[in-house]
Amino acid sequence: MAKYDKKSLCADEFINDEEIKATLQYAEENKHNVELIDRILDKARPVKKDNGYVCQGLDHREASVLLACDIPEKIEEMYKIAEEIKMAYYGNRIVIFAPLYLSNYCVNGCLYCPYHMKNKTIPRKKLTQEEVRAEVIALQDMGHKRLAIEAGEDPVNNPLEYILECIKTIYSVHHKNGDIRRVNVNIAATTVEAYRKLKEAGIGTYILFQETYHKESYLKLHPTGPKHDYNYHTEAHDRAMEAGIDDVGLGVLFGLELYKYEFAGLLMHAEHLEAVHGVGPHTISVPRVKKADDIDPSAFDNGIDDETFAKITALIRLAVPYTGMIISTRETQSVRQKLLRLGISQVSGGSRTSVGGYTEEERPHDTEQFDVSDQRTLDEVVNWLMENNHIPSFCTACYREGRTGDRFMALCKSGQILNCCHPNALMTLAEYLEDYASPETKKLGYEVIERELSRIPREIVREKAEENIKYIKNSDRRDFRF
Numbered sequence: 001m002a003k004y005d006k007k008s009l010c011a012d013e014f015i016n017d018e019e020i021k022a023t024l025q026y027a028e029e030n031k032h033n034v035e036l037i038d039r040i041l042d043k044a045r046p047v048k049k050d051n052g053y054v055c056q057g058l059d060h061r062e063a064s065v066l067l068a069c070d071i072p073e074k075i076e077e078m079y080k081i082a083e084e085i086k087m088a089y090y091g092n093r094i095v096i097f098a099p100l101y102l103s104n105y106c107v108n109g110c111l112y113c114p115y116h117m118k119n120k121t122i123p124r125k126k127l128t129q130e131e132v133r134a135e136v137i138a139l140q141d142m143g144h145k146r147l148a149i150e151a152g153e154d155p156v157n158n159p160l161e162y163i164l165e166c167i168k169t170i171y172s173v174h175h176k177n178g179d180i181r182r183v184n185v186n187i188a189a190t191t192v193e194a195y196r197k198l199k200e201a202g203i204g205t206y207i208l209f210q211e212t213y214h215k216e217s218y219l220k221l222h223p224t225g226p227k228h229d230y231n232y233h234t235e236a237h238d239r240a241m242e243a244g245i246d247d248v249g250l251g252v253l254f255g256l257e258l259y260k261y262e263f264a265g266l267l268m269h270a271e272h273l274e275a276v277h278g279v280g281p282h283t284i285s286v287p288r289v290k291k292a293d294d295i296d297p298s299a300f301d302n303g304i305d306d307e308t309f310a311k312i313t314a315l316i317r318l319a320v321p322y323t324g325m326i327i328s329t330r331e332t333q334s335v336r337q338k339l340l341r342l343g344i345s346q347v348s349g350g351s352r353t354s355v356g357g358y359t360e361e362e363r364p365h366d367t368e369q370f371d372v373s374d375q376r377t378l379d380e381v382v383n384w385l386m387e388n389n390h391i392p393s394f395c396t397a398c399y400r401e402g403r404t405g406d407r408f409m410a411l412c413k414s415g416q417i418l419n420c421c422h423p424n425a426l427m428t429l430a431e432y433l434e435d436y437a438s439p440e441t442k443k444l445g446y447e448v449i450e451r452e453l454s455r456i457p458r459e460i461v462r463e464k465a466e467e468n469i470k471y472i473k474n475s476d477r478r479d480f481r482f
């Protein structure tokens, strides 16, 4: 039987089934142990130190006790701490991005995904470079600066060379004042060599969802194709990091397996990356299974209600305080609104999940990967964020300034973030307001900028940001950033 060893490079050891089961039992036994729960909550609370905050995070056992706890006042406290941590490390900024689907050709047999190989009714489509360019122009015209590219796994139709060519095309398009400054990549697990090439192509985060940490279920849910190999898939982030990609993203597809199991597995994965590479996950995504072409989410027994989903989100924030947390348009506006208070730091907006969807007038469904619940335009999302006291940020500076991996984490954990990310967010928001916003959003946006500039602690930074925003208003589009 595999032993539990978070530093091991073998998936069966760092995501150890025995340890997860023991964790769930420990959590169940202690779910009303108020003394222990209070100690864990105290540990999770941000503590002010020098100019910044220290958040210790929680290990998978501690966080699982909180997840099992059903005492309403304690749950309220968890939510409050999640909000405090988000504000301490990320302030009220919310980073905006959009997915870009390149190809839905796929040789895998994933039971929850309409791109599975046996689906003979879904039209198969792969963008040509001309089409990639047209999609990118449409995305730039909305105001996007950051993309997550998505593709099925198909070594013949979408080989790595195709993905690399698309990345090159995306970075090469500069339409009007637009450009894509960060391309995150969500493609199937691959080799160290391939990850090296992605790194050389200048990608941001490499994102790969685990789907489920439960090995037995994983094997059943991925009956055929290369993705069937649980260990190869689970060890992918290690290979990416070995290749020099130091921002990697994790995620579970909630609904496939028991959420308490997934939650413990996800945190063990984060602990493993931190123990081995000295850097935990740059982002954690929390997707839920959605209706899609030939997929009915009710066919999976483990769907979670909105309240449980909120609790999971808040507790990921408590356990992994430094990570970026992503919520996509799989969720409705009201669910997103609730989760934004509980630790989310990135949202997608104006998304289309079909191949070639951005160049169509109406949102097409033919090649869609899943149903989009939040169907608002990017302008509506930006406006809504500001109405709710968040700052929509189109910033991509950290990655371009080499502040990735442990350097990003150090910045996040120190007080410097208000002197760096905050002005960057405001300057990129000003660019958006000038170039793409509706008159109402523009008006509200400048009120927000005015208010938020005064929160920048260092006078010299504040003055520089004000000056740069004046340039932006005067159509100067130099790449201003701290």
Ligand code: SAM
Binding pocket: 112, 113, 114, 150, 151, 152, 153, 186, 187, 188, 189, 208, 209, 211, 227, 252, 253, 287, 288, 289, 290, 291, 292, 295, 330, 369, 370
């Ligand atoms: N082919 C790559 C892979 O296997 O990881 C890229 C993944 S796919 C384009 C992006 C993600 O969409 C998947 O990892 C999965 O979690 C999610 N997904 C697939 N089907 C879904 C569905 N019906 N509802 C919600 N999310 C889904």
